[in-house]
Amino acid sequence: MLEWIDVVVAVALALMLRFGIPLLITTVLVWALRRLDAHWQAEAEEAWRMSLAAAAELRTPCWETRQCPPEARAACPVYGRIDLPCWQLRRQATGRLPAACLDCVVFRNALAPQAA
Numbered sequence: 001m002l003e004w005i006d007v008v009v010a011v012a013l014a015l016m017l018r019f020g021i022p023l024l025i026t027t028v029l030v031w032a033l034r035r036l037d038a039h040w041q042a043e044a045e046e047a048w049r050m051s052l053a054a055a056a057e058l059r060t061p062c063w064e065t066r067q068c069p070p071e072a073r074a075a076c077p078v079y080g081r082i083d084l085p086c087w088q089l090r091r092q093a094t095g096r097l098p099a100a101c102l103d104c105v106v107f108r109n110a111l112a113p114q115a116a
Contacts, residue, residue, distance in 0.1 A: 052084055052088070062085075077090065087110075
């Protein structure tokens with residue numbers, strides 16, 4: 001009877017060594033890599049926000065570039081906001097980029113995002 005228990009214990013330990021430890025190591029690596037990825041994504045998002053903020057300080061507002069009349073400015077959701085480009089604000093508000101932005105001189109002359 002003791003031999004049978006020894007065999008069961010030996011097989012259980014062998015299975016744990018063969019499958020349990022690699023699974024544990026894989027789980028720890030996945031956890032660590034997800035944390036690292038989240039950190040890198042946060043850094044990239046912050047760099048993107050900083051570049052947009054810097055670009056916003058250097059450019060003329062779209063309503064001045066396009067010489068919008070006061071009536072159009074009053075109805076425009078981006079009038080008075082220079083913290084983000086006008087097309088970005090419109091995309092955030094509606095969930096899509098308006099077709100008119102594709103032909104707009106402000107959109108076409110915008111700085112392209114830089115790869116890190």
